[in-house]
Amino acid sequence: MDIIWLRDFESLTTHKNFSRAAEERNVSQPAFSRRIRALEDEVGVKLINRQTFPLSLTPAGEVFLSQAKLILRTYSETIERCQTIDAAGENVIRFASSQSLYMTHFRDHIEPLMEAGGLDVDLNSTSWAADQFVSALQQRYCDVILTYWHPAMDFLSPLEVSKCDFLTLSEDQFVPVSKTGPDGAPLFDLRRDTKRQIPLLSYGSASALRSVLDHTLRQQISPPNLLVVNQNALANSVKAMILEGFGLGWLPRKLCEAELAEGRLALAGGDEFVTALSVRLYRETENTKPTLHDFWRKMSASIA
Structure with a gap:
């Protein structure tokens, strides 16, 4: 299977039109159509529903598109890595x-x-x-x-x-923090809000800090009543949402020490909610x- 065919297919699914996709791929429409046909012959199923306007994907085409994007991303990352290693x-x-x-x-x-x-x-x-x-x-x-x-x-x-x-x-700490209110107190506090549900800005499974947050919460004899309102892979993104007041979240202390010193953020839990990093x-x-x-x-x- 030619990698060019996958790029052709991706372009066609974007434009939903053979002429515009062929133009983007810098090839004549007949040649572009032949390459899409060759791809379908290689896969063994029809990927494009040519009876609709604009063009649409068959169910098999939908599945193939997600995998094609993964293949293309992996291919590009591999080429980039090889070039980086060679240049380094x-x-x-x-x-x-x-x-x-x-x-x-x-x-x-x-x-x-x-x-x-x-x-x-x-x-x-x-x-x-x-x-x-x-x-x-x-x-x-x-x-x-x-x-x-x-x-x-x-x-x-x-x-x-x-x-x-x-x-x-060095050593750091993973601490629960919240935006402060007009009185300087945290808007959300694990020590104060023991009955109401507290919005939690959490980490996705791709984040290195997700397992630390899960570990911290498992250590609690009486776990707090938390409602996950957002998950993010990046601590900086979690921090940004905390600063907007969407909920509390855990951050490496080094990452938020300036905001804590300025009073824009405040600790939102006791020592039992702090984990060493x-x-x-x-x-x-x-x-x-x-x-x-x-x-x-x-x-x-x-x-x-």
């Missing part, structure tokens, strides 16, 4: 970091060393799902990952049993880049 060479250390850690700990601990050269950060990684960091390190797409660590984070388990080293950069750097021990070895030595010395 032996003298560049590739970092991967979540958005919240990039905005906080990366700039505090890593960025000062970037002036010495040989360091690069993959900003695409700030939107990765949690398990993508592990696979990226294992596949050498990146050389170092910067991540939160807690025993409940099962996605990091492969690194614990493989040939990986880690450094603990570590911030770690991971690398593969078999990665022999000289620059990585030198960086690791300097980082070890700086936190000793």
